[in-house]
Amino acid sequence: MRSIDVIFRWQDDLPDVSHTAVVVIDTLRATTTIATILANGAQAVLPVGGVEKAFALKEQDPRLVLGGERNNRPLPGFDAGNSPYDYPRAVVEGRRVVLTTTNGTQAVERTAHAPWVALGSLVNARAVAQAQQSAHDLGLIVCAGTEGQVSLEDVLAAGAIVLHWPQEACTDRALIARALFDKWRDHLYEGLKTAQHARAIIAQGLDADVEYAARLDLLPHAVVRNKEGWFVNQ
């Protein structure tokens, strides 16, 4: 029987995911940016937790693009930040990108033992939902959250993915995410702006990134993990 469930924060109790297709969501901004990097022609993207790990990978492969942020600011010595606008085709086409993020990476590591893992966001929600349902009958969406708190933007994107699962497959948590999406589906940018983390990002002058993250189904590809643990378009 098909089933889709949603975890509102990666820190929460995780069910057994050994037969589950997992989607990790960090809408502002990691998973939105990774989907964009791949759409702009990058070969593969690896989210990593630590800056040291990123530099070590770059030493092994000088052609790598290093990207990332701490507190929504670009890192010294890096090629780009965590904004989707930092990765135009001219920068990333044909290259591999390592992106340091905090919450998104931790959520991905938490579900590393799942047989199938994808990264979800509003910009590729439909594609991710279709790929997830093709991969397994059991689906789980793990929201990254922000600094240990439930983030509205991640639950909103989860709802945009749940939307494509049959209603009878939905747990109560999935239905709650779906209701949040239903409320804002015609005004997603407005919806994102009610989220605390979105307001913090906007206060740092990154309004354009929030507006971009609200573009539902802008991109036609799901972002899935390959055998080497890198994420690629499917």
Added chain:
Amino acid sequence: MRSIDVIFRWQDDLPDVSHTAVVVIDTLRATTTIATILANGAQAVLPVGGVEKAFALKEQDPRLVLGGERNNRPLPGFDAGNSPYDYPRAVVEGRRVVLTTTNGTQAVERTAHAPWVALGSLVNARAVAQAQQSAHDLGLIVCAGTEGQVSLEDVLAAGAIVLHWPQEACTDRALIARALFDKWRDHLYEGLKTAQHARAIIAQGLDADVEYAARLDLLPHAVVRNKEGWFVNQ
């Protein structure tokens, strides 16, 4: 500054509640039934976890009404079950009632150190929200959930309470609950029936209890804890 937050399951991380007005919600059926018992003229209601504790209290005070359920069935030796219809005025007027419940009681015990605790449900959402805001600027709503899972019906009732707080006081979790309520506000019975626990209760022939639990603001009183730890109308 005012703030209202929502915990989706009583097992989740609890913030410090030592200066917080806490509302505990177990919509199907404990907190709905307790509000009804008090509306029908009972003096006070005490939710307890164990059957033994209920019998011990009855030994001390034979006039007590004992109520409760296990797996949605009445208990042997008890006066009534956990349905609001088990407690008409003729049964409870002027009496004290002890109700055994599992989730609701655990959620109440978890927040026992809060300075103010109330029980919330759809049938008294407005009254509870007003009392909560009068009690403290910091509000927390704790959903009981069902067998360790998030229950849609409790988050729905939480949303009905959040509705009465100012938008700018809402955390992301409060806004998520609010969105769920907004989706179903004109069809609350239909909304409740999407919840897994509601469907289980209906399958046991208790449809009338679900229909009753959906009657928004039927009752004009908040249910608050007094100095002895019993719950009374306010």
